[in-house]
Amino acid sequence: MLENGTHTDLSSLGEFGLIDLLTSNIKLHHESTLKGAGDDAAVIQNSNNCSVVTTDLLLEGVHFDLSFFPLKHLGYKSIIVNLSDVYAMNATPKQVTVSLGISSKFSLEAVEELYAGMLLACEKYNVDLVGGDTSASKQGLIISVTAIGEAQKEDIVYRNGAKEFDLLCVTGDLGGAYMGFQLLEREKRVFLANPQEQPDIEGYDYILERQLKPEARKDIIEMLKMLGIKPTSMIDISDGLASEIFHIAKQSNVGVNLFEDKIPIDPMTYNTAREMELDPTLTALSGGEDYELLFSIKQADFDKIKNNPDITVIGHITDVKEGVHMISKSGNVHPLKAQGWKAF
Amino acid sequence: MLENGTHTDLSSLGEFGLIDLLTSNIKLHHESTLKGAGDDAAVIQNSNNCSVVTTDLLLEGVHFDLSFFPLKHLGYKSIIVNLSDVYAMNATPKQVTVSLGISSKFSLEAVEELYAGMLLACEKYNVDLVGGDTSASKQGLIISVTAIGEAQKEDIVYRNGAKEFDLLCVTGDLGGAYMGFQLLEREKRVFLANPQEQPDIEGYDYILERQLKPEARKDIIEMLKMLGIKPTSMIDISDGLASEIFHIAKQSNVGVNLFEDKIPIDPMTYNTAREMELDPTLTALSGGEDYELLFSIKQADFDKIKNNPDITVIGHITDVKEGVHMISKSGNVHPLKAQGWKAF
Numbered sequence: 057m058l059e060n061g062t063h064t065d066l067s068s069l070g071e072f073g074l075i076d077l078l079t080s081n082i083k084l085h086h087e088s089t090l091k092g093a094g095d096d097a098a099v100i101q102n103s104n105n106c107s108v109v110t111t112d113l114l115l116e117g118v119h120f121d122l123s124f125f126p127l128k129h130l131g132y133k134s135i136i137v138n139l140s141d142v143y144a145m146n147a148t149p150k151q152v153t154v155s156l157g158i159s160s161k162f163s164l165e166a167v168e169e170l171y172a173g174m175l176l177a178c179e180k181y182n183v184d185l186v187g188g189d190t191s192a193s194k195q196g197l198i199i200s201v202t203a204i205g206e207a208q209k210e211d212i213v214y215r216n217g218a219k220e221f222d223l224l225c226v227t228g229d230l231g232g233a234y235m236g237f238q239l240l241e242r243e244k245r246v247f248l249a250n251p252q253e254q255p256d257i258e259g260y261d262y263i264l265e266r267q268l269k270p271e272a273r274k275d276i277i278e279m280l281k282m283l284g285i286k287p288t289s290m291i292d293i294s295d296g297l298a299s300e301i302f303h304i305a306k307q308s309n310v311g312v313n314l315f316e317d318k319i320p321i322d323p324m325t326y327n328t329a330r331e332m333e334l335d336p337t338l339t340a341l342s343g344g345e346d347y348e349l350l351f352s353i354k355q356a357d358f359d360k361i362k363n364n365p366d367i368t369v370i371g372h373i374t375d376v377k378e379g380v381h382m383i384s385k386s387g388n389v390h391p392l393k394a395q396g397w398k399a400f
Numbered sequence: 401m402l403e404n405g406t407h408t409d410l411s412s413l414g415e416f417g418l419i420d421l422l423t424s425n426i427k428l429h430h431e432s433t434l435k436g437a438g439d440d441a442a443v444i445q446n447s448n449n450c451s452v453v454t455t456d457l458l459l460e461g462v463h464f465d466l467s468f469f470p471l472k473h474l475g476y477k478s479i480i481v482n483l484s485d486v487y488a489m490n491a492t493p494k495q496v497t498v499s500l501g502i503s504s505k506f507s508l509e510a511v512e513e514l515y516a517g518m519l520l521a522c523e524k525y526n527v528d529l530v531g532g533d534t535s536a537s538k539q540g541l542i543i544s545v546t547a548i549g550e551a552q553k554e555d556i557v558y559r560n561g562a563k564e565f566d567l568l569c570v571t572g573d574l575g576g577a578y579m580g581f582q583l584l585e586r587e588k589r590v591f592l593a594n595p596q597e598q599p600d601i602e603g604y605d606y607i608l609e610r611q612l613k614p615e616a617r618k619d620i621i622e623m624l625k626m627l628g629i630k631p632t633s634m635i636d637i638s639d640g641l642a643s644e645i646f647h648i649a650k651q652s653n654v655g656v657n658l659f660e661d662k663i664p665i666d667p668m669t670y671n672t673a674r675e676m677e678l679d680p681t682l683t684a685l686s687g688g689e690d691y692e693l694l695f696s697i698k699q700a701d702f703d704k705i706k707n708n709p710d711i712t713v714i715g716h717i718t719d720v721k722e723g724v725h726m727i728s729k730s731g732n733v734h735p736l737k738a739q740g741w742k743a744f
Contacts, residue, residue, distance in 0.1 A: 064508035075534055081519055082529050086494055089528040098530035100495060100548065102446035109530065111546055113499035117538045150430055151444060153456035155544055166409035167418070175425055184433040185426050186442035186453065190419055192410075196459045198500055200544035202455055203443065365404070 084235045088127050089131060094307070095215050096292060097205070106212060108205045110141035116196035124240045127166055130199075131173025135295065138203035140272040140347040144292035145214075147207035148277070149181060154188040170199075181274060183188030211286065213351070218308035220237035222352040224371040225287075225361065227276050229320040230297055231336060234343025235266025235328045236260070242332070264326045270347045276366065283360045287351035298346040301380060302354065311374035314382045318370040337372040341382075341392075371390040417565040437558050439528075439653070440488040440636060441549070450550045454485035462539035468584045471510055474543075475517025481638065481661060482547035484616040484691040485527050488636035489558075491551035492621070493525060498532040501542030514543075525618060555630065556688045557695070560631035562652035566696040568715040569631075569705065571620050573664040574641055575680060578687025579672045580604070580611025605624070606668045614691045620710065627704045631695035645724060646738040648696065655718035658726045658736060662714040 066074060072177050079093040080095065090106060091099035097110035114134050116122060122130075135152060142149040154174060158167060161400040178185050185204070218224075243255040257264060273292075289308055291300045297319070319340050352373055353361070361367045380392045418459050434450060435443035441454035458478050460466060466474075468698040479496060486493040498518060502511060522529050527547070562568075587599040601608060610628060617636075624631065633652055635644045641663070663684050672682040696717055697705070705711045724736045 062507075062509050065510070066502065066504065066508055068506060074508070074537070077508070077512075081515070083519075083523070084528045084530075085526050086528050089495060089530055090637050091530075092528060093531040095531075098495065100451075100530070102451070103448045105446065106450060107444075107446070107548070109495070109497060109548060110544070111497045111532055112542070113535050113542065113544055115501050115535050115542070116538055117536055118501075146576070147510075151433060151453070153442065153453060153455045153546060155455050157457055157459050157542070160410065162410065163406075164410055164418070165406050168421075171425070174608065175427075179427070180431050184428045184430050184436060186428075186436040186444070187439075188455055189457050191457050191459055192462055193459050195539040198457065198459070198501070198542055200455070200457055202453070202497060202546040204451075204453060204548075230535055230676065270448060285487055323598055350491070363524065374406075394548065 084362070091093040091214065096141040097147070099145070099212055101209060106147075106207050106209050108142055108145045108147045108207060108212070109202065110138055111200065111202040112138050114139070114199040116198070121244070122197065124244055124267065128173035128176070129170040131170040131175045133268070133270055134199045134201050135174050135177035135181075135183070136270050136272050136347060138201045138296065139177070139183065139274070140292040140294070142203050142205035143274060143277045144290050144349060145205065145207065145270055146211055146277060146280070146287065146290060147205035149183050149203050149205040151184045151186045151204045152178065153186055153202045155190070155200040156188070157191045157193030159193045159196055162197070169231060181272065213287045213290040214307070215289050215291050215304050216307040218302070218304050218310050218373045220310060220373055220375050222288050222354060222373040223358060223369050224301075224312060224314070224347055224350070224352050224373060225367050226293070226320065226350050226370050227273050227366055228346065228348040228389070229322040229325065230293065230346050230348060231321050231329065231339030231343045232263045232266035232325045233270060233345035234339045235325045235347070236263035236265070238334070239263060260324065260328065262322060263328060266346065270345065272347055273349050276349055285357045286351055287353050290349060290351035293346045293348045293350055294344055296342040297350065298341040298392055299344075300350045301392065301396045305380050309374070309376050310370055311376050311378035312380045312392070313374055315369040316382055317385045318368060320368045343389055377393055401692050402511045402635075405458070411656045413654045418680030430540060434553070435558065441483040441491070443489070443556055445553060446672050449623050450553050452486055452489045452491045452551060453546065455481055455544065455546040456541040460542070465588070466541065468588055469612065470514045471513040472517035472520070475514040476521045476613055478543045478545050479518050479521035479525075479527070480614050480616050480691060482545045483521070483527065484636040484638070486547050486549035487616055487618060488618065488634050488693060489549065489551065490555055490621060490634060491549035491630065493527050493547050493549040495530045495548045496522065496546070497530055498544045499534070499544040500532070501535045501537030503537045503540055508543070511729070522563040525616065531582050556649075557631045558651070559633050559648050560651040562648050562654050562696040562717045562720070564717055564719050566632050566698055566717040567713050568645075568656060568658070568694070568696050568717060569711050570637070570692055570694050571617050571710055572665065572690070572692040573669065573691050574637065574692060575664040575665050575673065575687045576597070576610035577614060577657060577689035578609035578671045578683045579669045580609070581689070582674060582676055582678070583607060584611065596694065604668065606666060607672060607716050610690065614689065616691055620693055629697055629701045629704055631697050634695035636691060637690045637692045637694055638688055640686040641694065642685040642736055643688075644694045648694070649724050652717070653720050655720050655722035656715055656724045656736070657718055658715040659725055661729045662712060664712045
C-alpha cells in the first residue's frame with residue numbers, strides 16, 4: 057500500500073546515510089539562508105545579525121524510557137538538547153517552540169510535570185517558550201522542540217572550519233550520561249525480576265545527573281567570548297565523541313589525531329564502567345548524550361585555555377590524507393571507528 | 401510510575417483547555433519576543449524586521465491514515481499546513497525544518513516519496529528546507545515541521561485586532577477537505593468489506609484534492625498587500641470555521657454575527673454532504689483542514705474586495721456583549737457552537 061517498486065531497507069543506510077541522501081536534493085532559494093541542513097543548526101541572516109534554528113524529536117521507547125525517566129527531568133532535558141545545538145554554533149538561544157504528542161494514559165498532572173521541567177530549563181537559560189502544538193497520540197509520548205538563537209554573522213562557528221595543526225578540545229568529561237543510562241537499565245532489570253528489591257543507585261549521583269538532568273554549555277560560550285577565542289570548528293556531543301570527530305573531519309576535510317589518555321573521564325564514570333565490564337574509553341567515544349562541546353582552536357589560542365579546568369586538549373587536526381586516528385594509552389595508532397547510532 | 405497524587409483526565413480539558421493551562425505559566429524574558437504562544441505563529445523582532453515561527457506535529461493514525469494518503473501528498477500537506485500559519489500572520493514563509501520519526505516498516509523509497517512531496521511544496525512556495533532530525537520510531541510515522549517567516553513589524557496581523565463593525569471575510573470555500581476525508585473513509589470501508597470492489601471516487605476530484613493536496617493562500621497575502629488592505633485580525637482555518645471565529649472573538653474581545661447563507665460552499669462539497677446525509681453548513685463550520693484564511697477588515701476597505709471572487713464577506717464584528725451568533729438561512733439567530741477538536 058505504501059509504495060510500488062524497489063524496497064531499500066533503511067537499516068542498510070543508517071541515520072547519517074539516510075540524512076545525506078534525503079538532503080542531497082534540497083535546493084536553497086534565499087540568500088538569507090546562510091546555512092541549511094548539515095550543521096548543529098541552520099543559519100538565517102537578518103539585517104544585522106543571524107538567527108540559528110535547530111530542532112529535535114524525542115520519542116518514548118526510542119530516546120527515553122518513562123519507567124525510570126521522571127517527567128520533569130525529561131522536559132528539562134528535551135529543552136537542553138536543543139539549546140546545546142545552538143551553543144554549538146557559538147550563538148545564544150532566545151526562543152523555543154514545543155510540540156507534544158500525548159497519549160490518553162497521561163494525566164494533566166503528568167503533562168504539567170513535563171512542562172514544568174521545560175519551563176525550568178527556559179528560566180535557567182533565559183529562553184522564551186513561544187508556542188507549539190499539542191496533539192493526542194495513539195502510542196506513547198512524542199516531544200518535538202525547536203530552538204532559535206541569535207549571533208552576529210562573524211561569530212558563528214560551523215563544523216567545517218578546522219585546519220591542519222589546530223588543537224582539538226573538549227569541555228567537561230565524557231561517558232557519564234551513558235554510564236548513568238546503563239545503571240538505570242540495570243536497576244530496571246533487577247526491579248522487573250524482583251519488584252521487592254530496592255534500587256542500588258546510592259552514591260551514583262553524578263552519572264545519574266549526567267543522564268537525567270544534563271546541562272548545555274552556556275558558560276563555555278560566554279568564556280570563549282571573554283577570552284577572545286573563536287573556535288575554528290565546533291559541534292556538541294550528542295552521539296558520542298567518535299561520531300562528532302568524524303563530522304568535523306568530514307566537513308572540514310581534515311584528519312584528526314586523538315589521544316586516548318587525554319580523553320576526560322570522571323572517576324565515577326570510569327569505575328562504573330569497570331564494574332559493569334565495559335571499556336571506559338568506549339563509553340566516551342560512543343556513549344553520547346553528554347552535551348559537551350567539541351571544538352578546534354588555533355595553536356596561538358592555547359595559552360588562553362591551557363589552565364582551564366573545563367577544557368581539555370584531546371588531539372590535533374591533521375591533513376585529510378592522514379585520516380582519523382586514535383593513539384592508544386600504550387602508544388599504538390588505530391583508525392578511529394564511528395559506531396554512530398544505528399536505530400533502524 | 402508516571403506521577404503521584406491527583407489524576408486529571410486530559411479529555412476533561414480538551415486541546416484548547418490543555419494549551420491554555422500549560423501556557424499560563426510561561427514567562428517571556430526577551431523584548432524581542434513580540435508574541436509568544438497563542439496566535440498562528442510566534443513573532444520575534446530582529447533589527448528591522450520580524451521572524452514568525454510556527455510548528456506542527458502530524459501523527460499517523462491521528463492526523464493521517466496511510467491506507468489512503470499517498471506519501472508524496474502527505475509530505476506536501478505537512479509543509480502546507482505550516483506555511484498557512486505563516487501567511488495567517490500576514491508574513492512570508494522563508495524556511496522550514498523537518499523532523500521525522502520513521503518506523504522500520506518504511507523503505508527508503510517510501511521516505512523519499514514523502515520528502516519529494518515536501519520539497520515540491522518548498523519549491524512551489526519558494527521556501528528553504530534548512531534542517532531537521534530523523535529518528536527511528538517504534539510505531540508509525542511522525543512528522544514535525546517548523547516554518548519560519550519574515551515580515552515588517554507593522555505588517556503583522558494578529559488574532560486580537562478585530563473591532564466592532566469590521567467585516568468578517570473568508571477566502572475560497574469551506575468544508576471540501578472534510579468531505580474529501582469522508583469520501584476516502586467511505587471507500588476504505590467498502591474496500592475492507594470487499595477488496596474486489598473498485599473505489600468509487602471518479603468525479604470527486606475537487607474535494608479529494610482539498611483533502612490530499614491543500615494549498616496555502618500565498619496569493620491572498622500578496623493580493624491584500626497590492627490592494628493596500630491590512631486585515632484587523634486574521635487566522636487560518638485548520639480546525640473549522642466555528643472554532644476559528646471563536647479564537648478571533650476571544651482574543652479580540654468582540655462578538656461576531658455570522659450569516660449562514662454567506663458561507664462559501666462548493667457545489668461538490670454541498671452535494672457530497674447531502675449524498676452522505678450530512679449538513680453542508682456543518683462541514684464548513686466544523687470540518688477543518690481547508691487552510692483558507694479568515695480575517696476581519698475595516699468597512700472602509702469593502703470596496704477594494706467586493707468584486708473579488710476569492711473573498712466572501714460572511715459576517716461582521718459586534719460588541720463583546722452580543723456574543724457569537726449565526727443567523728440561519730431561515731433568519732433565526734443561534735448561538736454559534738465551537739465543536740473544536742476533541743481528540744483526547
